Amino acid sequence: MKGAQSTSGPIRWPAEAVWEAVSPLLAGFTVEVVPEIDSTNTELMRRARAGHIDPVLLVAENQTAGRGRLGRQWFSGASESTANHLNEGPLPSLMFSLGLPLAPHDWSGLSLAVGLSIVESLHPELQLKWPNDVWWQSRKLAGILIETASVGEVRYAVVGVGINIAPRDAEGLSTPPASLSELLPGIDAPATLARVAEPLVRAILQFETHGFVAWRAAFHARDLLYGHTVQCSDGLTGVARGVDASGALLVHTENGLRKITSAEVSVRPASPAHPI
Numbered sequence: 001m002k003g004a005q006s007t008s009g010p011i012r013w014p015a016e017a018v019w020e021a022v023s024p025l026l027a028g029f030t031v032e033v034v035p036e037i038d039s040t041n042t043e044l045m046r047r048a049r050a051g052h053i054d055p056v057l058l059v060a061e062n063q064t065a066g067r068g069r070l071g072r073q074w075f076s077g078a079s080e081s082t083a084n085h086l087n088e089g090p091l092p093s094l095m096f097s098l099g100l101p102l103a104p105h106d107w108s109g110l111s112l113a114v115g116l117s118i119v120e121s122l123h124p125e126l127q128l129k130w131p132n133d134v135w136w137q138s139r140k141l142a143g144i145l146i147e148t149a150s151v152g153e154v155r156y157a158v159v160g161v162g163i164n165i166a167p168r169d170a171e172g173l174s175t176p177p178a179s180l181s182e183l184l185p186g187i188d189a190p191a192t193l194a195r196v197a198e199p200l201v202r203a204i205l206q207f208e209t210h211g212f213v214a215w216r217a218a219f220h221a222r223d224l225l226y227g228h229t230v231q232c233s234d235g236l237t238g239v240a241r242g243v244d245a246s247g248a249l250l251v252h253t254e255n256g257l258r259k260i261t262s263a264e265v266s267v268r269p270a271s272p273a274h275p276i
């Protein structure tokens, strides 16, 4: 199986099909599936810092130290006691990172383009919560963590995606997460990977050439926050009014329209009167 390796057990991953679809787009592309790792993002960032910058899709059946945005943890949904941890049942989530050298003119809006690609590959009812959460019916269904490393003259991007596939516990979250199987009964992690992988690579390459502007209208159609009163973690409050051509969140405040660009700002509904 050239360019596609799996050290996982009985789960049938579409590694070779993904490799065949993507390798014409990305020279040197490989697919790797591993049963367990600390974090697929951490691993690709480690490799990049060691000088390994070939394009790769790394899929993990379990992560022991999955990471989310703003220093949060990302839980795979598997536990020591569940059968799926032992490769004996369907996986509760799909976790992968795509690493590739990338040179867009402007990086702003990349996470929105990635989110759009994911929702468009999965279901028309899915929405995006700026900057990069996928939500369904007021609950988070998937998260995206994008990191970059400079390796000599090259910027290497690591695009990590975690998608809840099966229903799971709230795990300390205020809202229990949504799962894809609620929307697409019978879907599993390998079938989800088969749907999202190639479109995601195409979307990132399109972003590299054209920037975020090509996705702005599509983002508006999926924008969960539009028209809702939001409160940013930096204290700013106002009504969300979509995004600008660079993907910055527009918030109408009492002092006028403000642009939120910082990835370090989290946005949430301002009060229970405006539940999302």
Ligand code: BTN
Binding pocket: 038, 039, 040, 041, 042, 063, 065, 066, 067, 068, 069, 070, 072, 074, 094, 095, 096, 097, 133, 142, 143, 144, 145, 160, 161, 162, 163
């Ligand atoms: C978030 O919701 O804050 C982002 C979650 C991103 C989770 C994915 S799972 C695969 C990849 N590896 C990680 O450690 N994180 C991302």
